[in-house]
Amino acid sequence: xxxxxxxxxxxxxxxxxxxxxxxxxxxxxxxxxxxxxxxxxxxxxxxxxxxxxxxxxxxxxxxxxxxxxxxxxxxxxxxxxxxxxxxxxxxxxxxxxxxxxxxxxxxxxxxxxxxxxxxxxxxxxxxxxxxxxxxxxxxxxxxxxxxxxxxxxxxxxxxxxxxxxxxxxxxxxxxxxxxxxxxxxxxxxxxxxxxxxxxxxxxxxxxxxxxxxxxxxxxxxxxxxxxxxxxxxxxxxxxxxxxxxxxxxxxxxxxxxxxxxxxxxxxxxxxxxxxxxxxxxxxxxxxxxxxxxxxxxxxxxxxxxxxxxxxxxxxxxxxxxxxxxxxxxxxxxxxxxxxxxxxxxxxxxxxxxxxxxxxxxxxxxxxxxxxxxxxxxxxxxxxxxxxxxxxxxxxxxxxxxxxxxxxxxxxxxxxxxxxxxxxxxxxxxxxxxxxxxxxxxxxxxxxxxxxxxxxxxxxxxxxxxxxxxxxxxxxxxxxxxxxxxxxxxxxxxxxxxx
Amino acid sequence: xxxxxxxxxxxxxxxxxxxxxxxxxxxxxxxxxxxxxxxxxxxxxxxxxxxxxxxxxxxxxxxxxxxxxxxxxxxxxxxxxxxxxxxxxxxxxxxxxxxxxxxxxxxxxxxxxxxxxxxxxxxxxxxxxxxxxxxxxxxxxxxxxxxxxxxxxxxxxxxxxxxxxxxxxxxxxxxxxxxxxxxxxxxxxxxxxxxxxxxxxxxxxxxxxxxxxxxxxxxxxxxxxxxxxxxxxxxxxxxxxxxxxxxxxxxxxxxxxxxxxxxxxxxxxxxxxxxxxxxxxxxxxxxxxxxxxxxxxxxxxxxxxxxxxxxxxxxxxxxxxxxxxxxxxxxxxxxxxxxxxxxxxxxxxxxxxxxxxxxxxxxxxxxxxxxxxxxxxxxxxxxxxxxxxxxxxxxxxxxxxxxxxxxxxxxxxxxxxxxxxxxxxxxxxxxxxxxxxxxxxxxxxxxxxxxxxxxxxxxxxxxxxxxxxxxxx
Numbered sequence: 017x018x019x020x021x022x023x024x025x026x027x028x029x030x031x032x033x034x035x036x037x038x039x040x041x042x043x044x045x046x047x048x049x050x051x052x053x054x055x056x057x058x059x060x061x062x063x064x065x066x067x068x069x070x071x072x073x074x075x076x077x078x079x080x081x082x083x084x085x086x087x088x089x090x091x092x093x094x095x096x097x098x099x100x101x102x103x104x105x106x107x108x109x110x111x112x113x114x115x116x117x118x119x120x121x122x123x124x125x126x127x128x129x130x131x132x133x134x135x136x137x138x139x140x141x142x143x144x145x146x147x148x149x150x151x152x153x154x155x156x157x158x159x160x161x162x163x164x165x166x167x168x169x170x171x172x173x174x175x176x177x178x179x180x181x182x183x184x185x186x187x188x189x190x191x192x193x194x195x196x197x198x199x200x201x202x203x204x205x206x207x208x209x210x211x212x213x214x215x216x217x218x219x220x221x222x223x224x225x226x227x228x229x230x231x232x233x234x235x236x237x238x239x240x241x242x243x244x245x246x247x248x249x250x251x252x253x254x255x256x257x258x259x260x261x262x263x264x265x266x267x268x269x270x271x272x273x274x275x276x277x278x279x280x281x282x283x284x285x286x287x288x289x290x291x292x293x294x295x296x297x298x299x300x301x302x303x304x305x306x307x308x309x310x311x312x313x314x315x316x317x318x319x320x321x322x323x324x325x326x327x328x329x330x331x332x333x334x335x336x337x338x339x340x341x342x343x344x345x346x347x348x349x350x351x352x353x354x355x356x357x358x359x360x361x362x363x364x365x366x367x368x369x370x371x372x373x374x375x376x377x378x379x380x381x382x383x384x385x386x387x388x389x390x391x392x393x394x395x396x397x398x399x400x401x402x403x404x405x406x407x408x409x410x411x412x413x414x415x416x417x418x419x420x421x422x423x424x425x426x427x428x429x430x431x432x433x434x435x436x437x438x439x440x441x442x443x444x445x446x447x448x449x450x451x452x453x454x455x456x457x458x459x460x461x462x463x464x465x466x467x468x469x470x471x472x473x474x475x476x477x478x479x480x481x482x483x484x485x486x487x488x489x490x491x492x493x494x495x496x497x498x499x500x501x502x503x504x505x506x507x508x509x510x511x512x513x514x
Numbered sequence: 515x516x517x518x519x520x521x522x523x524x525x526x527x528x529x530x531x532x533x534x535x536x537x538x539x540x541x542x543x544x545x546x547x548x549x550x551x552x553x554x555x556x557x558x559x560x561x562x563x564x565x566x567x568x569x570x571x572x573x574x575x576x577x578x579x580x581x582x583x584x585x586x587x588x589x590x591x592x593x594x595x596x597x598x599x600x601x602x603x604x605x606x607x608x609x610x611x612x613x614x615x616x617x618x619x620x621x622x623x624x625x626x627x628x629x630x631x632x633x634x635x636x637x638x639x640x641x642x643x644x645x646x647x648x649x650x651x652x653x654x655x656x657x658x659x660x661x662x663x664x665x666x667x668x669x670x671x672x673x674x675x676x677x678x679x680x681x682x683x684x685x686x687x688x689x690x691x692x693x694x695x696x697x698x699x700x701x702x703x704x705x706x707x708x709x710x711x712x713x714x715x716x717x718x719x720x721x722x723x724x725x726x727x728x729x730x731x732x733x734x735x736x737x738x739x740x741x742x743x744x745x746x747x748x749x750x751x752x753x754x755x756x757x758x759x760x761x762x763x764x765x766x767x768x769x770x771x772x773x774x775x776x777x778x779x780x781x782x783x784x785x786x787x788x789x790x791x792x793x794x795x796x797x798x799x800x801x802x803x804x805x806x807x808x809x810x811x812x813x814x815x816x817x818x819x820x821x822x823x824x825x826x827x828x829x830x831x832x833x834x835x836x837x838x839x840x841x842x843x844x845x846x847x848x849x850x851x852x853x854x855x856x857x858x859x860x861x862x863x864x865x866x867x868x869x870x871x872x873x874x875x876x877x878x879x880x881x882x883x884x885x886x887x888x889x890x891x892x893x894x895x896x897x898x899x900x901x902x903x904x905x906x907x908x909x910x911x912x913x914x915x916x917x918x919x920x921x922x923x924x925x926x927x928x929x930x931x932x933x934x935x936x937x938x939x940x941x942x943x944x945x946x947x948x949x950x951x952x953x954x955x956x957x958x959x960x961x962x963x964x965x966x967x968x969x970x971x972x973x974x975x976x977x978x979x980x981x982x983x984x985x986x987x
Contacts, residue, residue, distance in 0.1 A: 391923065396865030398925030400901045430896050434869045453950065454867025 017190065018144040019164045020137045020179065022172035025126030027054060032087045032121035034111050036128070036136070038096045039070035045093075046126035047168070054083035063090055070094070072103065077114060089114050102423050104132040106489035108139025112162065113487070120164040125175075133169040134178035140165055141186045142490040147197040184317030185504055189497040192310025196482065196495035200282035200299045205242075205330035208281060208302065209250040212309055212328070218316035219262045221255040233373070237348040237365040238329050240356065244286055244339025245332035251370060253377075254312045254326040258319060259513065265323055272323040273511060274380035275312075275503060276370050278363040278387035279305025279330040286333045286359030287341055300495060301363070303482030304386035305330060307499030314504045321512045327374050329366040333359070345444045349373055350466055353444035361448045363389045364459055368466045375468055381511075382411055382472035385463065386499045387479075392455030393429075394480040401427035402481045402498065405460035408472035414510050415474060415502070423490070424502035426476065429457060436461040515623045516642045517616060517660070519652060523601035523644035528568035530590035531603045532583065532615065535576040543569050556582060557959075559589055570594055580614040581892055583607070587618025589959045595623070595638035604647040609655035612647045617659040619643055624667060626674040626964050658787050662974050664691070665783030666967035672775035673952060673965035677751035677768040681724035682799035685750060685771065689778060692731060695785035702728040712842060714817040714834040717825075719800035721755060721808030726800035728839060729774075731781045735792035740850035742791060742981050743843045744781070744973060747832045747856030748774025748799040755802045755828030756810050769965065770832070772952035773855035774799060776969030783974045791981040796843040798835035802828070814913045818842050819937050822913035830918040830926075832858045833933045841937040851880050851942045853976070854934065855969045856949075861926035862898075863950035870894040871951050871968065874931035877942035883980045884944045884972070890979075891971040895946060904932035946972075 027033070027050050037045040043063060052059045058081050068076040072094030081088045093099055093107050108123070115121045123140070125133040144162065148154065169175040195208060203211075209224045216222055227248050230239055235251070242249035255272075257265050265272070279302040284290060290298070300306075305328035312326040340346070344356045346365070350372040354365065367385055374383060393403040404426040406412040412428055419426045435457045438450030446465060450458035460475050467473040481498040484491055523529070533539060533554040539547050546562035547553075556575030561568060570593055572586040587602060594600045602619055604612035623640055645656070672680055672688060680688070686701055693699055704725050707716050712728060719726025729748075732741075748771040753759060759767070774797040781795050809815070813825045815834065819841035823834065836854055843852060862872040871888075873895040875881045881897060888895045907919040907929055915936060919929050931945050948968050957963040 392864050395861050395923055395925060396927070397899065398904065398907075398928060400903045400925070400928070401899060425901075427899050428897075430866070430870060432869060435867060438867075451867075453863045454869065455864065457867060 017186065018141050018162065020141060021166045022169055022176040023166050024172055025124060025168040025170060027051060027083065028122045030084050032089060032115055032118040033085050034089045034091060034121060034123040036093050036107060036125060037070045037090050039092060039094050040096065043070050045124065047124035051083065051088060055081045058082055059088055075110065075114060086118060099132055101135045102421060104135035105139030108136035109143035109490035112140050112143040115162045116160040119161045121162060122166040122168050124168045126168055126170045130169060130171050130174035130178050133167050133175040134182055137167050137179055138182040138186060139490045142189060143492060145190055145193055145492055147194065147494060181318040185314045185501060187317050188310040188314025189500050191313045192306045192497035192500050193495040195306040195309060196300045196303045203281055204247040205250045205281055205332060206248060208279060208330050209252050212252045212254060215254060215313055215316060218313060220312055220316045223253040225251040234349050235369040236346045237354055238331060238369040240340045240344065240346040241333055241362040241365050242331040244336045245334040247332045249331040252328050252330065256312055256315050256324045258315065258322045269323065271379050271381045272325045274374050274378055274383045275308045275324065275326045276367065276374055276383060276385040277305030277308035277328040278367055278389065279328045280363060280366065281330060281332050283333045283362065284335055286362060287335050287339050288359040289335050290360060297483065300483050301388050303388050304478060307386045307497060310497050310500035311503050314500060315507060320507060322507055325378050325380065327370050329370040331366055333362045352446065352465065355441040355444040355447045357447050358449045363387050364462045365448060367463055371463065371466045375471060384474045384476065384503065386476045388482050389477045390456040390459050390479055393477040396456060397427055397480060399480045401425045403427060403429045403456050403477035404474060405429050405431055406474040407464065411472050411474055415506055418505040418509055419502055422501045422505050424498050431457065431460060431464060515620050517620055517645060519645045519647060519656060521646065521648045523646055526599050526601035526644050528570060528594045528597045528600045529603050530570040530572055530594065530600060532572045532574045532586050534574055534578065539571065540564065543571060547571060559593060580610055583611045583615040584618035584892065585960060587615040588622035591619045591622040591640060592959045595640045598639050599642040600640060601644040601646055604645055607647065607649065609649050609651040612645065612649060612652055613655035613659040616645045616656060617663060620663050621666060622962055624670055624962050627671050661783045661786035662971050664786055665779040665974065666970040668782050669775040669779030669967040669970050670965035673769045673772045680750050680771065681801060682727045682750055683724065685748060685799050686727060686729060692778065692782050692785065695782060697781055697785045698732045700730040710818065712818045712838040713815045714823060715798055715800060715838040717809040717813065717815045718802055718831040718834050721805035722801035722803035724801045729797040729799060731778065731795040733781060733785050733793045736790040737792060737984050739792055740848055741794045742977060743847050743849035743852045744777040744795040745836060745839045745843055745852060745854035746774030746777035746795065746797045747836055747858065748797045749832060749835065750799060750801050752802045752831065753804050755804060755831060756808050757828045758804055759829060769952050770857050772857050773948060776855050776967065779967055779970035780973035783970060784977060789977055789982060791977050793977060794847055796839045798839035800835055802831045821915065821936060824910040824913040824916045826916045826918050826920060832856050833930050834917055836934055837937045840934060844938055844941050849941055852938060853884065853944045853973065855946045857952050858930050858947045859927040859949055862947040865927060866896055866950065868950050870896040872896060872898045872927050872947040873944060874898050874900055875944035876935060880942045880944050884976055887976040887979055888972045891975050893968050893972040899928060900931060900935060904928045908933055
């Protein structure tokens with residue numbers, strides 16, 4: 017990760033300097049006057065020539081302005097006092113691509129509160145992510161060179177304190193993005209389970225169940241999906257016991273929060289095979305599980321005062337001589353039978369068993385599942401919002417409010433008996449698909465059949481959000497780790513004891 | 515269908531009787547109820563023979579509300595449509611409950627106009643319903659319900675009739691009941707549309723021999739207030755135009771004027787029950803045909819608002835006719851609120867299926883009122899988002915905006931709503947994407963097959979609940 021430091025606000029002697037400038041006449045911002053004087057007015061002249069007004073989202077680069085600096089970059093942050101945590105992150109994120117040719121840079125954040133200065137740092141760190149493990153021939157001059165970023169703050173000690181938990185979040189996000197970016201020949205279920213084991217270093221207790229254990233327990237739905245692949249399935253259960261100092265919570269302890277992720281490491285569709293075009297995207301069909309792993313890393317990394325379990329069902333969905341067929345009937349862990357009409361509606365089968373197991377084992381306070389579940393949710397909401405389905409208005413409202421704060425937005429979608437009726441099967445308790453209309457809703461209805469009455473539950477269909485085809489302020493093109501920051505904020509805002 | 519209210523129904527061949535959970539039964543029906551394990555649970559029913567008459571027991575559960583009675587009425591007709599004359603026994607019901615019972619029945623009894631002279635021996639025979647009620651106020655309660663019924667029938671007939679009959683002018687000819695009820699009707703024809711500059715509506719209609727029209731329906735009401743304005747998409751047939759649709763199921767596109775039909779139906783309902791609220795409807799009628807004069811993908815249109823639109827797909831035509839109708843309504847009528855209805859996108863059907871319409875808008879309060887009205891009448895809507903990203907996807911290289919985003923799998927319902935939002939400005943506005951709920955595929959206890967008239971009852975209820983109070987804010 018980018019090395020982030022904090023220092024007292026003063027003009028740096030070399031490298032790049034980033035100014036955060038408020039909109040208005042005249043322009044205002046930390047170190048603006050100092051750098052302008054040090055460059056004999058060159059900076060303000062350049063900004064005037066570029067008609068830079070400080071509007072949010074605008075920037076202006078001045079090369080070799082003097083005073084020993086290689087460049088000065090002005091970033092517009094909009095009207096005075098309009099900066100929020102999120103827009104500060106965006107400002108920080110937008111700086112990073114402008115600094116690709118610099119090795120070290122400083123951001124003049126002396127005009128911001130310590131929290132906002134830390135948020136700028138977080139945005140920059142999030143944007144600096146790069147997955148270049150397999151680019152073996154990339155020339156050094158083509159790689160971004162920025163290694164050290166210093167936030168010049170009014171109170172550097174306080175800003176650094178504010179940065180500590182945010183750094184853990186960034187690390188959790190990166191852990192998740194790495195998992196989602198890895199190709200499926202590398203990241204098999206077993207490999208992903210191994211990578212989860214690495215969280216033990218942070219104090220997370222990790223249990224892994226293999227096919228033998230799951231068969232014995234009766235994970236018929238999950239095992240049905242897995243049986244076509246040579247890569248064996250896993251279920252990983254991650255415990256973060258932040259309230260009992262990492263030890264196993266006592267019997268009297270309040271039940272944990274539970275997060276559950278769909279982890280289909282590659283989804284060919286199985287016998288109901290997908291069209292070839294775009295199938296490579298299906299390496300990220302484990303992004304729900306990836307988000308849960310990233311969340312666990314975050315909570316452990318910042319020593320969150322909360323007890324949480326994270327469960328991920330990891331399978332590969334392949335067509336083969338041993339694969340599940342359309343028409344098969346499987347018996348899920350809950351005892352309910354499922355007629356598999358489409359082997360490409362496999363995510364819900366995996367979730368069905370993991371969700372049931374989670375309730376039986378942990379009787380959690382609530383369950384939130386994340387899954388790249390349906391194409392229908394993309395046709396419904398595009399890449400703006402994840403679909404949120406829930407049986408609990410209060411929990412949904414909490415998520416919606418933190419969603420706005422983190423920029424990981426959700427939109428509530430309906431559940432109703434009329435949709436559930438479409439799942440009726442002639443031969444089993446239910447089918448795994450209904451008609452193609454309302455497909456994201458009927459998928460959620462399917463999952464709800466495995467949620468016990470009265471158990472608060474949220475399902476996030478993140479199919480449109482897990483991968484970005486373009487750079488955004490704090491997320492480079494590629495794996496987004498959608499859900500990590502959202503759920504981390506949910507926990508910190510509503511479920512942590514202080 | 516005829517409905518008569520009276521204290522008895524001697525000539526009815528069958529009687530439908532609502533029964534609460536565990537409620538007492540007429541003693542001659544007890545054996546049949548026992549055999550069928552009928553105990554009044556909501557949504558269940560049981561037939562019993564009593565003397566020469568058929569008795570249908572309708573379970574209404576422990577705490578019935580108006581919607582329960584509406585559903586019971588529908589079930590009565592669904593189960594008894596093979597009988598010519600039935601009675602609904604509303605003895606003991608309050609007037610609103612009895613009216614809901616009757617409305618549910620007559621609405622379920624709708625048949626497509628093509629079927630009304632059906633010689634098929636299995637065709638429904640039911641033509642007369644007797645509502646047995648002596649409760650004071652029943653005439654007034656039924657009067658309001660009857661107005662909605664007639665409005666709904668008008669809308670459903672318009673949707674069901676084929677597109678060779680319901681051309682833009684054919685649609686207008688069928689608005690005669692509105693004129694009779696006191697609604698003024700103004701039709702803008704080609705010259706008027708050209709003079710006014712409704713370039714988007716004209717473009718959509720230019721490929722058809724049946725020319726586009728803009729219809730203004732006005733109900734003055736009895737209050738000094740800005741009008742509520744309904745705007746309806748009335749594409750009398752949608753081939754898709756040059757971006758022609760696949761042949762499979764193209765016939766369903768005769769229902770692509772269901773939004774305009776619902777607006778017309780709601781106007782009739784309001785006029786028949788003499789609503790005090792001033793209400794207008796603007797109907798954008800056009801046929802989207804393939805012809806030598808058809809507009810093309812890539813064309814740039816200048817809309818009534820002055821905004822230019824690059825046509826990416828000629829099958830995204832509903833939003834074009836609405837763009838002009840909405841902008842025209844806002845400028846010419848200065849509305850208090852605008853509600854548009856349109857069978858606009860396939861995307862909303864993928865999103866919400868056939869159970870709910872998508873609701874978009876720029877005014878949370880109006881959106882909440884619309885959703886509440888839908889809830890009351892059983893025409894459900896679900897709030898969908900308006901985010902800047904949907905508008906950004908419509909950025910054009912050559913014009914002010916594109917009519918849809920390029921590429922497959924787009925969140926087209928949200929983008930279409932963002933498109934429409936460009937033409938309403940600050941006026942409180944709700945857009946209902948009713949694709950998927952305008953027709954009901956197969957008949958069941960709740961609904962007849964075919965046109966649903968979705969929106970008529972919602973709009974009527976919205977006006978009653980929100981716009982008829984002279985002291986409203």
